[in-house]
Amino acid sequence: MRRLTRTVAAAALATALALVGGCSSDSDKSEGGGGNGAALEKVTYLTSFGNFGRDSYAWVAKDKGFFKEAGFDVDIKPGQGTGSVIQTITGGQADFGPIDLTGGILQLGNGQAKDFVAVAAIQQRTMAAIVTVEGKNIATPKDLEGKKLADTPTSVVRNLFPTYARLAGIDNSKVTWVNGEAQGLIGMLGSGSVDGIGQFVVGQPTVEVVTKKKPVVLPYSNVMQDLYGNALITSSKIAKEKPEMVKKFTAALLKGLEYALEHPDEAGEILKKNVPAAVPAASAAELRLMAAYVRSSNSGTAIGTLDSGRVAKSIALLQGAGALKQNLTPDQVIDFDLAPKA
Secondary structure (H helix, E strand, C coil), X not given: CHHHHHHHHHHHHXXXXXXXXXXXXXXXXXXXXXXXXXXXXXXXXXXXXXXXXXXXXXXXXXXXXXXXXXXXXEEEECEECHHHHHHHHHXXXXXXXXXXXXXXXXXXXXXXXXXXXXXXXXXXXXXXXXXXXXXXXXXXXXXXXCCEEEECCCCHHHHHHHHHHHHHCCCHHHCEEEECCHHXXXXXXXXXXXXXXXXXXXXXHHHHHHHCCCEEEEEHHHCCCCCCCEEEEEEHHHHHHCHHHHHHHHHHHHHHHHHHHHCHHHHHHHHHHHXXXXXXXXXXXXXXXXXXXXXXXXXXXXXXXXXXXXXHHHHHHHHHCCCCCCCCCHHHHECCCCCCCC
């Protein structure tokens, strides 16, 4: 971890200070058709949140020509988290984007969203975590009692915390939450105004750079092993009317994901080429940390697979914790006919 952090030290600070805006790649402006001369189908894709390294695989798929080979001219725009991505896609302003699957289940099961389906997993395990730093006297989940944590109100980390607390043996009533903006959370931790923040595990290098202290990470996956991380979604309408298009797009995106994980440094440079404010070293560091979450021992060999049994367990876990107002089945969340097979 020390070696990795030294590599990204100066670079990651810039990533922590602001969300990165999207722009179109110059290499794709000349696209007029696929290899057979047919016109490319225009698609709007949202990242999960901003344009950090964890989302760079979409830019890789575009830059390496994977989207074009599949017949698509893709406009990549920065997403603003699970709720916003769902709303934009179901509202017809975008076609695809990744959301935290657990966050999507919570929204669907509580009547906050509808008309979307997941078609592929990006991460086989949730990357949600509580992150603090040494010196806060937090080493185990139980140590969070009496502490102040910060996150955005709609964050899946925050909304899932009561369930995490119950399973980890934390008295949720003894934990105080305060609101913070996504791009300012690490700064709040560094200033000492809070004891911990909601964060994905891939944010560790940036946390160490900004706070100048060693991060202490409490991953949700330690107590909730069946929860998926991000999953690619589309609208129910597109899934029903254009199933072959969904399969082709998904395959091209996952090809970009696999390439990015195998070539993290190149992926960081590709992101920088398309998004000038991106920091290649920080992007590569995030991808290296993310790699272990994209494949897991119970996911089979193929990237992107979704298992009905695991999704059912996730739903049951949330229902048992009282986090869902409505009963759900895996088929209401996932279109298994469109998802990659293990």
